[in-house]
Amino acid sequence: MPDVTFTVDGKTLTAPAGTLLIDACRKAGIEIPAFCYYPGLSLQAACRMCLVRQEKVPKLQTACTTTVAEGQVFVTESPEIAQARKATIQLLLGNHPLDCPVCDAGGECELQDMTFKYGAGESLYVEAKQHREEQQWSPAVFYDRPRCILCYRCIRMCGEGMDVWALGIQNRGTHSVIAPNDGDRLDCEQCGMCIDVCPVGALTSGSYRYKTRPWEMNHVSTICTHCADGCKVTLGVRQIDGDAVIIRSDNRDKSGINNDFLCAKGRFGFDFVESAERLTKPLVRNAAGALEPATWDHALRFAARRLKEIRDSKGGAAIGVIGSNRTTNEENYLLQKLARTVLGTNNIDHQRSTDYAAFVRALAGHTGKTVSLRAIASAPAILLVGGNPTEEHPLLAWHLRTNVRLNHARLYIANTRPVKLERQAKLTQEIPAGGYKDLAAFLEAGQSDFSKAILAEESLVIIFGEEFRGETVDSLVTWGIKRNNVRFAYLGDHANARGAADMGLFPDLLPGYVPVSAPGDFAEYAGLPAAPGKSMTQMFEAAGQGELGALLVVGANPISWLGANPADLKNTFVVVQDLFLTETAALADVVFPAASLYEKSGTVTNTYGDVQMVRKAADRAGVKPDFEILVRLAGAMGVDVSTLVPFGSSATAGMRGMTADLGQSRGAQAGEADRHSVWLEANGLEPKLSPFDPLAVLDEIERLVPGYTLDRLNLFAGNDGTTEPGSSPGFVPVAALTGTEHIVPAHDTLFTSGTLGRYCAGLNELDKHQATELARTAAD
């Protein structure tokens, strides 16, 4: 649409013709209040708060439905408009209870803000307020009818946004209520988006209600610890009994790659942090063979001494290391560096949920062939092959739906089974079981309408699931690269599975998928073994044959994941770092209580290669981040930790000093925004004074890992940056990669999340509720 020029409050504004006045004004910094308007959802024009005066039009107009055209003149604030808005608020308050002091929304309520602004302190409406009892629709969603202002946001969000259509409006006039789809219960995806968009306190969250007030919490923006989409969550944290406790998790910030969205796991799956079963003391196996609490000092010294003995007597080949797909990039990097330079072994692996190595190998040497989640959100044409985003990648599903709804993107779906997103698809193609390997040939042939449509697309994003491994990844990606207009995304599971792969938790690959046989820049690793090590399966085979002296497991549960025989580990010295006493931890000789992703800082990489900053929100007495545990373990083994973590003066080529100006010397400017520090941060030069500072390792990741060139300032500001491992010109693809035999996708549902999910009381309740709903529906 061509741009038009119009006047608002005496200012001349320009916007494409047809833009909604409310949007055009908000972009220009003129705020027009509205309850029912929600960007991206259909127009409701129900609340009449956004009334503005348009020149030559006899009555006040709603800014949310007025589209701008050339030469229009608007006034958005005048006594007349203020009076109209005040009258609207008076009507809304006619039945709205004045229970702000106990309402969850108090302090972040749009009605409260508007009442303050327009001052409907007294009302002409003196009739008794209609009261109705509060309802609980599900473990997650409560509805307080009298507080509802009937803006329809929840209904539209549930229907248009989530494609669930579980909410409706019933009755008429003052009797109107929002109603859930199953009588007095909600049968839905329990995403909590309705709570999020509610401008008042009518919809409240089961996990948060009546716990605290918004201003009593610190709000920390970090990245969700559950699936591989990497939504930004805002954790509300409060000090309780010396711990910083997460009271709620929501999407207050709305600046992340998830825009408005957050799913049930992001919103309600944080209570594992406070689980009573959380490990808070190191455990060491005593002479009687039982795990008993020990001091950190004792546990570290004991573990370090035994690891050192085993390394020195049996060699590094007798030690295995298993990393995590939930810890940060820095921790994974440090873990593999510790394994390779301190323990002297390439026996390192992680619980692979998808075949990232094959993906990178297929992309080797090509740039701009991967696609970030932000780009997917606005891509004109998308082919989704395999996977089930609605269940396993809720944010991706949200972006696909939104992209189709708002941008008329063309979504093509090829799958062996029906998936919910087909409702948004332009064309679907059923793939016979085991047929993914022939997909490229099928598309290239251009025989069917489906492949003809795909071939006709000017640019295409292909998103494929974990059904693709090894050769099949190769054939699809090679086809796409040949077509020259295709970009790819590969779906894995877990918050940092991509990061674990990118950071070289492979027996044959260093960080950035650099082969151990040709280490390139990694030649600076002292004592890097040249031969590939053992995969996880091979480690357990070796353990069964009594050849594995020690096993270090960080945030993983290989016993349950592999289905390994616990007896295999009886002659192995096992050290486990984890949040809970998992099946694997129960077999360990030393267990270190680790911090969760919500209790530490660092970076994580989502499955699309977007790197984001994780910030410490909660604090639990007794636990330490895996990063610190690893550094302390190395220190206890007698290693100069500055060889592992480049901090302080001994760091690379003396670039950084032990002393740093922390702002004290800046005199009059000390209290101002520290421009010098901003510059240092932007260049990765801020002082790293502690061996426990993960950012010191981030420096090394940027320096050594191909594809990890980050915009630091952007990252620190809480935005996402993209990475493209394998794209660097000198990248040598590996011919023989460790096979695909041990890729086990998690297939988490909307309410499960591996070990963490087991300890999330909130998610378990939702799972139970939805199972009951399913049973009820089936019985009908």
Added chain:
Amino acid sequence: MSGETMSIFSPRLAARFDALVKKYPVKRSALVPMLLYAQDEVGYLSDAVIAEVAERIGITELDVRNVATYYSMLRFKPAGRYNIQVCTNISCMLRGAYPLLERFQEELGIGHKGVTSDGVFSLEEVECIGACCWAPAIQVNYDFHDDLTPDHVPGILKTYRSKAEGAEGTAAHA
């Protein structure tokens, strides 16, 4: 939906619905007439009625309820065989609708939206039924009685009661 599937409606009504959903450019335009016809046949909008209407139109049951609850003429509980609707809007009110309504309440022993224990009568206070010229007026199912005084009440009730007794055992609705 066609004849081969189980329908809770009579074949005649089912056929009428089949035609109705094809009549409008958008299927759900048929929703309100369908609900009215269904209520006439079944007596009220039972869960089964709502489920079948939703399925015929291809919308959710929640959608059907959203619309149905808006209209006060649509009901979700059975009414009596003869649903007495007393208008109390302005013309009727001025000409004595309230004494009339009170008389009905006394005679039947039920209030607004009540149903007699034998299920023959139900009583409702309703908005304008468009018979202002002959106020006060009432509507019993689809029959009008106008220009009434409270003394007419026993006679009206008697007529319908005997009708009900006469129809006992035969097909239900007039």
